[in-house]
Amino acid sequence: MTKLTVVDVTLRDGNHSIRQQFTPEIVAKVAAALDAAGVEIIEVGHGDGVGGSSIHVGRTPVPYQQLISAVVSSVKRAKVAIMLLPGFGTMDDLQQAYDLGVTVARVACHCTEADITEQHIQLARKLGMFTVGYLISFGMASPQRIVEEAKRMESYGAQYVNLAESQGYLVPSQVREYVYALRESVNIPVGFHGHNNLGLAIGNSLAAVEAGAAYVDGSLKGLGGGAGNTQTETLIAALKRGAFPTEVDLFGILDAAAVLTDELKKHPDLAKIPMPSVDNDAIMMGYACVYGGYILPIKRAAMEYGCDPRQLVIRLGERKVVATQEDVVIEEARRLAGIT
Amino acid sequence: MVKLPVAILGSGNIGTDLMYKVRRSALLELQLVAGIDPASEGLARARELGFETCTDGIEGVLRNGKIKLVFDATSARSHLAHAPRLKAANIFAVDLTPAAVGPGVIPVVNLQEYSTESNVNLISCGAQASVPIVAAINKISPVQYAETVSTISSRSAGPGTRQNIDEFTRTTARSVRDIGGAKESKSIIVINPAEPPIIMRNTIYAVVDLPVDEKKVRDSVMAMAEKIKCYVPGFKVTVEPFLDGDHFTVCNEVTGAGDFLASYAGNLDIITAAAINVAERYAETFWKGRQAAND
Numbered sequence: 120m121t122k123l124t125v126v127d128v129t130l131r132d133g134n135h136s137i138r139q140q141f142t143p144e145i146v147a148k149v150a151a152a153l154d155a156a157g158v159e160i161i162e163v164g165h166g167d168g169v170g171g172s173s174i175h176v177g178r179t180p181v182p183y184q185q186l187i188s189a190v191v192s193s194v195k196r197a198k199v200a201i202m203l204l205p206g207f208g209t210m211d212d213l214q215q216a217y218d219l220g221v222t223v224a225r226v227a228c229h230c231t232e233a234d235i236t237e238q239h240i241q242l243a244r245k246l247g248m249f250t251v252g253y254l255i256s257f258g259m260a261s262p263q264r265i266v267e268e269a270k271r272m273e274s275y276g277a278q279y280v281n282l283a284e285s286q287g288y289l290v291p292s293q294v295r296e297y298v299y300a301l302r303e304s305v306n307i308p309v310g311f312h313g314h315n316n317l318g319l320a321i322g323n324s325l326a327a328v329e330a331g332a333a334y335v336d337g338s339l340k341g342l343g344g345g346a347g348n349t350q351t352e353t354l355i356a357a358l359k360r361g362a363f364p365t366e367v368d369l370f371g372i373l374d375a376a377a378v379l380t381d382e383l384k385k386h387p388d389l390a391k392i393p394m395p396s397v398d399n400d401a402i403m404m405g406y407a408c409v410y411g412g413y414i415l416p417i418k419r420a421a422m423e424y425g426c427d428p429r430q431l432v433i434r435l436g437e438r439k440v441v442a443t444q445e446d447v448v449i450e451e452a453r454r455l456a457g458i459t
Numbered sequence: 460m461v462k463l464p465v466a467i468l469g470s471g472n473i474g475t476d477l478m479y480k481v482r483r484s485a486l487l488e489l490q491l492v493a494g495i496d497p498a499s500e501g502l503a504r505a506r507e508l509g510f511e512t513c514t515d516g517i518e519g520v521l522r523n524g525k526i527k528l529v530f531d532a533t534s535a536r537s538h539l540a541h542a543p544r545l546k547a548a549n550i551f552a553v554d555l556t557p558a559a560v561g562p563g564v565i566p567v568v569n570l571q572e573y574s575t576e577s578n579v580n581l582i583s584c585g586a587q588a589s590v591p592i593v594a595a596i597n598k599i600s601p602v603q604y605a606e607t608v609s610t611i612s613s614r615s616a617g618p619g620t621r622q623n624i625d626e627f628t629r630t631t632a633r634s635v636r637d638i639g640g641a642k643e644s645k646s647i648i649v650i651n652p653a654e655p656p657i658i659m660r661n662t663i664y665a666v667v668d669l670p671v672d673e674k675k676v677r678d679s680v681m682a683m684a685e686k687i688k689c690y691v692p693g694f695k696v697t698v699e700p701f702l703d704g705d706h707f708t709v710c711n712e713v714t715g716a717g718d719f720l721a722s723y724a725g726n727l728d729i730i731t732a733a734a735i736n737v738a739e740r741y742a743e744t745f746w747k748g749r750q751a752a753n754d
Contacts, residue, residue: 174664238625426560438653439657453698
């Protein structure tokens with residue numbers, strides 16, 4: 120079996136769970152613990168990538184450059200990654216991240232729009248970064264379409280294509296189908312990023328690995344959009360139980376999860392924010408295929424406008440919203456509440 | 460009034476949509492549709508409607524001799540080559556490419572400032588739909604920071620936008636400051652592939668000095684929306700300005716007129732409609748200028 124690489128996204132996707140409030144102190148401590156556990160790639164930044172800080176999807180307390188520097192200076196072995204979503208982040212952001220010591224660029228787009236990533240993928244390759252094409256919400260398109268989009272990213276120079284199941288909507292048999300389709304048609308490796316809205320993050324990740332995925336994303340304590348991501352420490356334990364090859368140390372990753380919990384507890388505002396869980400809102404989001412990053416905006420809008428969050432989620436699913444349409448959450452909540 | 464003789468340079472989607480709009484104009488006379496591809500669908504449509512066409516682009520425009528204004532719907536690179544030649548021939552250029560040779564214009568905000576220019580640029584669809592809102596808020600309370608989010612359907616996002624998406628966010632954000640009046644800005648674009656295609660929508664967030672008179676802001680924004688509707692009938696405020704902490708949030712959507720481009724492509728319609736508006740204002744001043752010279 121091919122070597123399996125675990126990519127930890129706590130310090131990026133996890134930001135969705137805490138309203139983008141990670142501080143340089145927290146990310147430095149967590150990154151050091153992940154590094155010590157043998158995690159090879161650590162992703163950091165705003166939940167929607169570098170350049171994501173905005174009123175629209177949440178402002179970070181410090182510029183992303185400070186988060187990157189904090190992580191770069193606390194790791195010894197791990198490579199530091201950023202996500203970049205063209206339309207938010209620009210090539211300038213990519214260049215700045217590179218200058219700060221980032222060596223992995225994950226260039227992301229909604230799963231049907233790969234042609235907006237060409238310039239960014241090419242720049243990352245030119246800079247000598249390990250370059251990943253990242254297809255968000257891939258369950259919203261057919262396996263055939265995902266193959267076409269992955270081929271585009273491959274042609275631009277992506278070194279692996281990461282399939283992000285951003286809604287926690289697919290079940291293991293479906294995940295397998297996509298990974299098989301890609302393995303048959305593209306020459307670069309495949310990665311998988313799961314969410315737990317239907318309680319299937321670990322199951323889907325194992326299904327992807329069984330189908331030949333060589334990279335798998337996880338997040339400590341499952342921090343991340345919706346019901347959270349595939350929990351890294353659970354993933355490591357499950358991979359070891361299933362005899363899948365991983366070099367990440369189990370005790371080390373459990374320690375890292377404990378470091379994250381302690382750091383969040385120390386922070387007066389963050390200590391109060393509940394950890395992501397498979398709660399009713401998250402289940403509805405998985406069921407209706409709604410992007411995980413909307414979990415807190417949905418909870419907030421439903422409370423503020425007094426509408427049923429389930430109805431709100433169903434409406435968002437019907438409108439086929441993609442990542443970063445947080446404004447539609449407010450628009451629909453106001454509509455349901457009868458306010459224009 | 461005698462109509463102003465104009466030409467459309469570029470026979471793609473934008474050029475063809477412009478053709479239908481010029482045809483309806485009481486102030487503009489379409490002299491020529493200039494393309495480069497003899498097999499172009501846009502040129503075929505132009506011929507069907509009885510318009511003169513040529514397949515040597517700018518050369519045909521310069522050969523014509525009567526044309527006073529050109530809509531350039533080619534590409535940024537082509538417009539860079541066209542601009543000096545149009546200027547030398549004393550032809551006013553309404554530039555719909557991202558070339559930005561001339562100053563950016565938003566008809567309802569800053570068109571009057573450029574009555575003596577020979578080349579103006581339409582910036583981006585996001586700018587046309589968002590900058591007026593920022594300007595309307597800024598009139599009531601200085602906007603410290605404005606953020607615009609334009610969501611367009613995948614089908615209406617052309618290859619130019621896709622291949623150079625940074626340019627869209629950069630030029631839009633710049634116009635939010637330079638024309639909208641915000642001190643700082645950020646612009647975001649989101650592409651949604653849903654079928655049937657979604658209508659273009661824009662959200663504008665504006666951080667203002669507090670306290671602020673919310674009613675005045677609302678009235679100013681809604682009055683601006685009425686002005687935009689005069690040339691973009693499908694423009695609609697879907698969430699009226701409301702204060703959320705330190706900022707206002709406003710949402711609008713733009714349904715296209717469906718001239719040639721489908722009605723979901725409000726992003727393309729708002730830019731062609733703005734171009735026609737600029738040309739018509741130019742036509743008015745052009746004849747007034749002539750009259751003054753004769754008096």
